[in-house]
Every structure is written in structure tokens, then in C-alpha cells.
Amino acid sequence: LPGLPEYRNGGLFVEFGVVVAKSPNILTDELDPSTEVIIEWRALTVAILDELHKVILERLDFTADFFPLMVEGGSWKAGRVIAKEKRTDGGPPIEIKSDSTVF
Numbered sequence: 676l677p678g679l680p681e682y683r684n685g686g687l688f689v690e691f692g693v694v695v696a697k698s699p700n701i702l703t704d705e706l707d708p709s710t711e712v713i714i715e716w717r718a719l720t721v722a723i724l725d726e727l728h729k730v731i732l733e734r735l736d737f738t739a740d741f742f743p744l745m746v747e748g749g750s751w752k753a754g755r756v757i758a759k760e761k762r763t764d765g766g767p768p769i770e771i772k773s774d775s776t777v778f
Contacts, residue, residue: 678724680717682767683754689768690757694719696769705770713771724750 678684688694689702694716696702706713727750732742759765 678721678728678750680720682769682771683751683758684724685716685720685754686758686767686769687750687754688720688723689716690754690761693723702768705772707772713769716769 685694689696697712701712728739731737731749732739735742755765758767761768
């Protein structure tokens with residue numbers, strides 16, 4: 676199963692410069708989940724997680740059967756840690772107008 680396109684995973688990639696905002700207002704404005712930016716961010720998050728998982732498996736000489744849960748054991752935790760270092764509330768780098776049903 677692919678990783679989830681939610682703010683902890685996607686935020687991790689923004690925080691480390693893997694995904695770069697097209698314009699500065701993306702990092703300051705609250706955006707609707709249906710905007711192109713959020714849709715692209717979510718799609719990139721899933722694609723990058725898949726590629727990152729492959730790299731980790733190769734470097735550690737693991738199989739997907741042995742190490743299926745990179746997201747829970749790695750990217751979610753890392754996303755939360757870096758968010759807390761960057762922002763006192765630990766929120767995402769890109770604010771999304773949401774009632775918590777999207778991410």
C-alpha cells in the first residue's frame with residue numbers, strides 16, 4: 676500500500692526542500708484542499724514516499740515483506756519532529772482549510 680498524502684509526510688518533504696513551493700504565499704496562506712497546489716503536493720507525497728521506500732530497502736538490504744511500514748516507523752515521526760522544530764504548534768508548513776477529513 677502507498678503512504679498517505681497527509682501533512683506529516685508531505686510536510687517532511689517541504690521542510691527538507693525535496694518539494695519546493697512555487698510561490699511564497701503557498702507557505703503563508705491557508706489553502707483549500709481542492710486547490711491545484713494541495714492536489715499536487717499530495718500526489719508528490721505519495722510518489723516520493725514510494726521512491727524513498729525503495730531506496731531505504733536497497734540501502735538496508737531489506738525486502739518489502741520485512742520492512743513494509745516505513746511511513747509509521749519513519750516519515751510520520753520525522754515529519755512531526757521537524758514540524759515541532761520549525762513551528763511551536765507543530766503544524767504543517769502548508770496550511771490547509773480542513774475539518775480534518777482531508778488529511
